[in-house]
Amino acid sequence: xxxxxxxxxxxxxxxxxxxxxxxxxxxxxxxxxxxxxxxxxxxxxxxxxxxxxxxxxxxxxxxxxxxxxxxxxxxxxxxxxxxxxxxxxxxxxxxxxxxxxxxxxxxxxxxxxxxxxxxxxxxxxxxxxxxxxxxxxxxxxxxxxxxxxxxxxxxxxxxxxxxxxxxxxxxxxxxxxxxxxxxxxxxxxxxxxxxxxxxxxxxxxxxxxxxxxxxxxxxxxxxxxxxxxxxxxxxxxxxxxxxxxxxxxxxxxxxxxxxxxxxxxxxxxxxxxxxxxxxxxxxxxxxxxxxxxxxxxxx
Amino acid sequence: xxxxxxxxxxxxxxxxxxxxxxxxxxxxxxxxxxxxxxxxxxxxxxxxxxxxxxxxxxxxxxxxxxxxxxxxxxxxxxxxxxxxxxxxxxxxxxxxxxxxxxxxxxxxxxxxxxxxxxxxxxxxxxxxxxxxxxxxxxxxxxxxxxxxxxxxxxxxxxxxxxxxxxxxxxxxxxxxxxxxxxxxxxxxxxxxxxxxxxxxxxxxxxxxxxxxxxxxxxxxxxxxxxxxxxxxxxxxxxxxxxxxxxxxxxxxxxxxxxxxxxxxxxxxxxxxxxxxxxxxxxxxxxxxxxxxxxxxxxx
Numbered sequence: 175x176x177x178x179x180x181x182x183x184x185x186x187x188x189x190x191x192x193x194x195x196x197x198x199x200x201x202x203x204x205x206x207x208x209x210x211x212x213x214x215x216x217x218x219x220x221x222x223x224x225x226x227x228x229x230x231x232x233x234x235x236x237x238x239x240x241x242x243x244x245x246x247x248x249x250x251x252x253x254x255x256x257x258x259x260x261x262x263x264x265x266x267x268x269x270x271x272x273x274x275x276x277x278x279x280x281x282x283x284x285x286x287x288x289x290x291x292x293x294x295x296x297x298x299x300x301x302x303x304x305x306x307x308x309x310x311x312x313x314x315x316x317x318x319x320x321x322x323x324x325x326x327x328x329x330x331x332x333x334x335x336x337x338x339x340x341x342x343x344x345x346x347x348x349x350x351x352x353x354x355x356x357x358x359x360x361x362x363x364x365x366x367x368x369x370x371x372x373x374x375x376x377x378x379x380x381x382x383x384x385x386x387x388x389x390x391x392x393x394x395x396x397x398x399x400x401x402x403x404x405x406x407x408x409x410x411x412x413x414x415x416x417x418x419x420x421x422x423x424x425x426x427x428x429x430x431x432x433x434x435x436x437x438x439x440x441x442x443x444x445x446x447x448x449x450x451x452x453x454x455x456x457x458x459x460x461x462x463x464x465x466x467x468x469x470x471x472x473x
Numbered sequence: 474x475x476x477x478x479x480x481x482x483x484x485x486x487x488x489x490x491x492x493x494x495x496x497x498x499x500x501x502x503x504x505x506x507x508x509x510x511x512x513x514x515x516x517x518x519x520x521x522x523x524x525x526x527x528x529x530x531x532x533x534x535x536x537x538x539x540x541x542x543x544x545x546x547x548x549x550x551x552x553x554x555x556x557x558x559x560x561x562x563x564x565x566x567x568x569x570x571x572x573x574x575x576x577x578x579x580x581x582x583x584x585x586x587x588x589x590x591x592x593x594x595x596x597x598x599x600x601x602x603x604x605x606x607x608x609x610x611x612x613x614x615x616x617x618x619x620x621x622x623x624x625x626x627x628x629x630x631x632x633x634x635x636x637x638x639x640x641x642x643x644x645x646x647x648x649x650x651x652x653x654x655x656x657x658x659x660x661x662x663x664x665x666x667x668x669x670x671x672x673x674x675x676x677x678x679x680x681x682x683x684x685x686x687x688x689x690x691x692x693x694x695x696x697x698x699x700x701x702x703x704x705x706x707x708x709x710x711x712x713x714x715x716x717x718x719x720x721x722x723x724x725x726x727x728x729x730x731x732x733x734x735x736x737x738x739x740x741x742x743x744x745x746x747x748x749x750x751x752x753x754x755x756x757x758x759x760x761x762x763x764x765x766x767x768x769x770x771x772x
Contacts, residue, residue, distance in 0.1 A: 175503075175713055176481035179558065204474075236720065246760045269756040276752065280743045283738065284683040290692030291684030298694050300756065319695065344748070359695065363749055364741055366679035366699030367707070369616045380665035384583040385590030388618045393512065393589030395597050396658065398715040400665030406669070407706030411727055412474055414680065414698040420474065428710055439582065442663055444576045448768065450662055453575065455570040457599065461545045466565070469747065 181412035189226030261304035271299035288309035308441020333373020353377035371402035378431035480711035488525030493642035560603035571597035607740020632672020652676035668709035670701035
């Protein structure tokens with residue numbers, strides 16, 4: 175069994191560009207065209223560029239709340255306002271600079287330009303982890319990099335719709351039936367970043383193998399590979415190489431299950447997220463005792 | 474740019490089998506042999522099988538603590554003891570059955586065998602999320618599936634060492650210089666499962682791009698792709714198809730950075746994990762107010 179990943183170089187993408195056509199053209203050059211059964215993976219950043227989802231921070235007027243948060247975090251009030259404008263709820267605060275200071279995040283293992291790293295951290299000392307619809311984002315997914323000073327890109331809000339739209343256009347342009355996944359990069363404390371599927375169309379998102387019988391006839395606890403995220407991570411091997419200018423990847427030879435389900439079918443509501451945290455805390459106290467709770471407050 | 478993934482079918486692996494040789498033989502059949510610069514990905518499960526890391530639960534004598542936890546969770550005391558034996562610390566409890574009952578985990582979206590799914594959940598109603606060395610595991614990584622009733626496999630403790638050993642043997646057998654990654658599947662609430670790199674040898678684990686200058690000369694916040702996990706997820710597209718019997722994958726054409734760093738270089742100590750949680754709670758209360766804390770306790 176063999177799966178192939180083709181990185182697609184695109185010219186600089188600008189607002190109102192025809193992204194589907196640019197991808198189809200690149201596929202002709204670099205992957206022998208688009209074929210039936212391909213999975214087309216596109217970074218959310220390039221979708222934001224094509225649809226013009228860019229914010230000039232100078233145009234943002236910070237609210238009292240943004241000013242108060244900025245006063246405590248030392249961040250830019252306009253940027254914080256832009257994060258709040260693009261969030262439904264702030265879930266918690268990740269004190270990035272503090273975790274670097276305390277050596278939990280070991281920045282020297284993630285950087286060959288330590289001075290630049292500290293400059294970047296000074297600009298974003300705290301990260302707001304927010305809920306946006308049913309998805310979790312750091313700083314609402316706003317992204318400074320490779321934009322002029324003072325400009326950030328915003329991920330599109332319902333990425334399933336954009337995935338569906340691009341899939342439809344690819345069919346019109348090429349006559350080929352593909353699945354489309356739109357991805358976004360999220361950073362992890364101390365473990366680097368991974369790419370996640372934020373929108374999809376035409377592919378079963380999660381393998382439905384929970385409870386299937388194993389070789390010994392026992393029902394399986396598991397068997398629920400998140401295919402969409404796995405494809406996002408596979409593609410990140412190519413799109414992550416920013417110097418190469420590869421914002422799209424064709425995954426060929428992977429036999430996915432065709433489906434009209436999409437990423438939003440697996441999203442948790444804000445209440446469900448809070449309920450999950452509550453139930454975890456309740457069970458942990460109940461089973462491990464109250465001393466479990468204190469472990470996080472007392473050294 | 475093109476990357477190829479070759480799934481390697483292996484015969485049933487048994488204790489004391491020569492795993493490196495089995496992989497090299499399979500590569501000859503299915504990938505034109507092993508080549509310089511290949512990344513060889515192997516599931517921890519097949520490593521456990523080859524090295525005989527299997528537990529018969531009948532042989533395990535539950536301690537008072539395991540009996541107490543089992544009394545509260547309804548789980549099997551012998552299994553819980555085996556989890557405790559293979560953990561350094563219980564971090565928290567994930568009440569899986571409860572989250573299914575409360576519709577946070579929507580099991581019907583992950584299963585085509587609902588009766589089997591509920592039987593599997595009845596067997597494991599609560600999951601112990603534990604620290605094992607510097608890594609986090611659910612139920613210490615113990616795995617029932619595709620073993621006879623009452624037998625579980627245990628992931629090897631220092632997987633970097635096994636990765637190094639397999640890499641060395643591949644070099645001896647074939648004369649080829651490869652990198653090796655050992656992977657393990659971990660489940661996520663409601664989002665299915667992903668594969669993670671638990672051990673590695675010969676490859677830079679995380680891209681060191683934090684603080685690099687972007688196209689506009691601004692230092693980048695990010696640029697830290699976790700290459701090892703991305704490769705693990707890419708390979709899961711092939712190994713996840715359990716019916717195919719593919720426990721190893723060759724990733725070819727990906728230009729990784731050769732390095733003697735490994736997964737354990739990025740592990741957090743137990744204290745660092747707790748410190749991170751504490752600092753997140755402190756910052757969230759400080760910046761969002763005490764009402765933030767109550768949100769999780771009051772509906």
